[in-house]
Amino acid sequence: MRDGKDLDVSGVLLAWYDRHARDLPWRVGPADRAAGMCPDPYRVWLSEVMLQQTTVAAVRDYFHRFTARWPTVEALAAAPDEQVMGEWAGLGYYARARNLLKCARTVAGEMGGRFPASHDALRGLPGIGPYTAAAIAAIAFDQPETVLDGNVERVMARFHDIHDPLPAAKPLLKERAAALTPMRRPGDYAQAVMDLGATICTPRSPACGICPLRDPCLARASGTAAELPKKSPKKPKPTRHGYVYLARRGDGAWLMERRPDKGLLGGMLGWPGSDWTAAPAEAPPFGAEWQSLGEDVRHTFTHFHLVLKVRTAVLPDGLQPEGFKIVGKHEFRPSDLPTVMRKAYDLWRGQ
DNA sequence: GACCCGTGGTA
């Protein structure tokens, strides 16, 4: 531990945030917040869910499209599942979209359209875990909750020069983060630590020279900042293989399927296909002269690499195999597809 | 704690 010197860490970070806060579409900046403005809890919740394991750059356009189409939690709750899943397509981690809808319908149907303000009540809602509950309570309701995300973990590990590997070190890092959380402006403080981690105290090549915490930072003093936080070694990704079948009717309609809610790409639209395993068997949705595409789809998921062989055929008029759906030429939007399925379509289109 | 769950940017 460090000694008991007067370290006004939260004061330093808030002063830095007042000058350097990024202008984000879901954020009420420090000046407006000083004037008494608070961000809309709906927008805070939506942005925080989108930002789970996802970069600000990737979220921006999705956030604009969602809020333009569904400006309130009631509007989102009333939306059909397929529209929401389609709008989420490409952003990844599709369980977030399914839980987003569940949560919106709970808030709209049982809570009068108002998000609860307490961490514990928020924590019970679908898709809201420890981090997101703390973030909404702090940012939307200015409660002194401690957020612990990847940024805060990194900043705390470096500030205190903690070498214990993640994720085992989480409780210790949370304890250190809680000790620094102020009663004054906790919402701005939470965003300040995360902004610091995102822009200065970055995973690689941290900009220690311009960091507002460079003097009290123990890792900066030890020269260990760039190697923290330590992480437990991760398992290598195996490669799986599979087949997908693109069948188009003469009028331009496609044979597709809605994937089951559980599991990979759950609830999303996709092409009929085989299992994805080391050596899958072909599994065409109907008998036909299936043609091979010259190139395979390559895609990497969280825990495996995938190589897909693409087969194409003409879908006979009047045929709709059991368990599949016909998507008309004018209803079909490639942007409704998860990326791996869109890659197969792009490959077909390029042939 | 272990495992599952996407994607695009970056070195």
Added chain:
DNA sequence: TTACCAAGGGT
């Protein structure tokens, strides 16, 4: 090209 990484949550 490969591997790592990001405002995590659910089971």
